Amino acid sequence: KKRPKDISFSNRGMSLEDDLNDSNITYLTQGRAVIHKKPTPIQIVQVDYPKRSAAVIKEAYFKQASTTDYNGVYRGYYLDFEAKETKNKQSFPLKNFHQHQIDHMSACLNQKGICFVILRFASLNRLFLLEAADLLVYWNRQYQEKEKKSISLKELEKNAHEMYYNFSPRIPYLEVVDQLIEDDVHNIE
Amino acid sequence: KKRPKDISFSNRGMSLEDDLNDSNITYLTQGRAVIHKKPTPIQIVQVDYPKRSAAVIKEAYFKQASTTDYNGVYRGYYLDFEAKETKNKQSFPLKNFHQHQIDHMSACLNQKGICFVILRFASLNRLFLLEAADLLVYWNRQYQEKEKKSISLKELEKNAHEMYYNFSPRIPYLEVVDQLIEDDVHNIE
Numbered sequence: 462k463k464r465p466k467d468i469s470f471s472n473r474g475m476s477l478e479d480d481l482n483d484s485n486i487t488y489l490t491q492g493r494a495v496i497h498k499k500p501t502p503i504q505i506v507q508v509d510y511p512k513r514s515a516a517v518i519k520e521a522y523f524k525q526a527s528t529t530d531y532n533g534v535y536r537g538y539y540l541d542f543e544a545k546e547t548k549n550k551q552s553f554p555l556k557n558f559h560q561h562q563i564d565h566m567s568a569c570l571n572q573k574g575i576c577f578v579i580l581r582f583a584s585l586n587r588l589f590l591l592e593a594a595d596l597l598v599y600w601n602r603q604y605q606e607k608e609k610k611s612i613s614l615k616e617l618e619k620n621a622h623e624m625y626y627n628f629s630p631r632i633p634y635l636e637v638v639d640q641l642i643e644d645d646v647h648n649i650e
Numbered sequence: 651k652k653r654p655k656d657i658s659f660s661n662r663g664m665s666l667e668d669d670l671n672d673s674n675i676t677y678l679t680q681g682r683a684v685i686h687k688k689p690t691p692i693q694i695v696q697v698d699y700p701k702r703s704a705a706v707i708k709e710a711y712f713k714q715a716s717t718t719d720y721n722g723v724y725r726g727y728y729l730d731f732e733a734k735e736t737k738n739k740q741s742f743p744l745k746n747f748h749q750h751q752i753d754h755m756s757a758c759l760n761q762k763g764i765c766f767v768i769l770r771f772a773s774l775n776r777l778f779l780l781e782a783a784d785l786l787v788y789w790n791r792q793y794q795e796k797e798k799k800s801i802s803l804k805e806l807e808k809n810a811h812e813m814y815y816n817f818s819p820r821i822p823y824l825e826v827v828d829q830l831i832e833d834d835v836h837n838i839e
C-alpha cells in the first residue's frame with residue numbers, strides 16, 4: 462500500500478470522533494450505510510420539572526460505556542467499532558481499551574458481526590483500521606509476555622489497514638470494510 | 651396461533667423496557683445475541699470537576715433520540731427495533747412514533763437490516779412484533795385517509811406477530827426473528 466502524495470485532506474485539528482461522525486453523516490446521506498455513535502451513558506440523579514419548560518437534569522454522572530462507540534448496518538452486515546487516539550509515536554497502548562469492550566467485541570464476533578477498532582496516532586496523523594480478531598491476539602499477548610502492553614506501529618503497518626484522510630467522507634473506512642467482506646467471501650469459498 | 655393457557659409469566663408490573671432489557675441480558679448470557687438499549691441522548695450544558703472526585707453534570711437536557719431504542723447483532727444479521735406501549739385497548743396510536751424514527755427504520759431496511767417495533771397494550775397485557783415494512787404502510791396511510799391515525803388491534807392480530815411473556819427470556823422475540831429470517835430465505839429461493 463502506498464501513501465497518497467496529496468495530503469491536503471489531512472484532518473485540520475478535528476478529533477477522530479468528529480471526523481468519524483462527519484463520515485457517518487456522509488455515508489447516511491449517500492444512502493451507503495447507517496452508522497451512529499452511541500450516546501454517552503449518563504447516570505441521572507436529580508431532575509427538575511419547571512412549569513411550562515423542559516425538564517432540567519440538575520445532578521448526573523458519566524457512566525462507563527459497556528459496549529463500543531459505533532455500530533450500525535451496511536449491506537446487510539452488522540458493523541461495530543471503537544475509535545481511539547494516542548499521542549505516542551511508536552506504539553498504541555492497550556490501556557486505551559477496557560475488558561468490557563474486548564468482551565463486547567468477542568461477543569459480536571461470535572454473532573458474525575464485522576468488528577474493528579480505528580486507531581489514530583495524533584502526532585503522526587496516521588490512521589489504522591485493526592480487525593477485532595487481531596486486536597484480541599494483541600490483547601491476550603499482554604498477559605503472556607512481559608513489556609508488551611502495546612501494539613507497535615510496525616505491527617500495525619503490517620497487520621492493520623492504513624487509511625488516509627479524504628474529502629467526503631473524511632475517513633473512508635467502508636472501503637476497508639468492503640475488502641474485509643470480499644476476503645471473507647473468498648475464505649468461505 | 652393460540653394463546654398459551656399458562657399466563658403465570660405475564661409481566662408483573664414491569665415496564666416493556668425493563669422486560670426487554672432483561673431479555674437482552676438473557677440472550678447475551680446465553681451467547682445467543684448481542685442486543686443493547688442505546689443510552690438516552692443528553693445535551694450537557696454545565697459540568698463541575700471537583701477535586702479528587704468524579705465530574706458532576708450540573709445542567710443538562712434530554713434530547714430527542716435520532717434513531718430507535720435497540721440494536722445489535724444476531725446470527726450475522728443486524729437487528730434494530732423500537733419499543734412502545736399504549737394504554738388504549740382498541741388501537742395503537744401512530745403519534746407514538748416520530749418521523750425521524752420512521753426515516754431511520756427506512757434507512758436500515760435499505761441496508762437489509764431486520765427492523766421492527768415491539769408494541770405493548772398495557773391494559774390488555776398483549777405484545778406484538780410488527781415488521782418495519784408493515785409499520786411504514788400504516789404510517790403512510792395516515793396521510794392518505796382521514797381518521798386512520800392508528801393501527802387497530804384487529805390489524806395487528808392479522809398482520810403482526812403476537813408474542814407471549816415467558817420466564818427467561820421474558821419476551822422471546824428472537825423466536826419471531828428466526829421466523830422472519832426463515833421466511834426471507836424462502837422468498838429469495
Ligand SMILES: [Mg+2]
Nearest residue numbers: 530543544545
Ligand atoms: Mg472511543
Ligand SMILES: [Mg+2]
Nearest residue numbers: 719732733734
Ligand atoms: Mg421506546
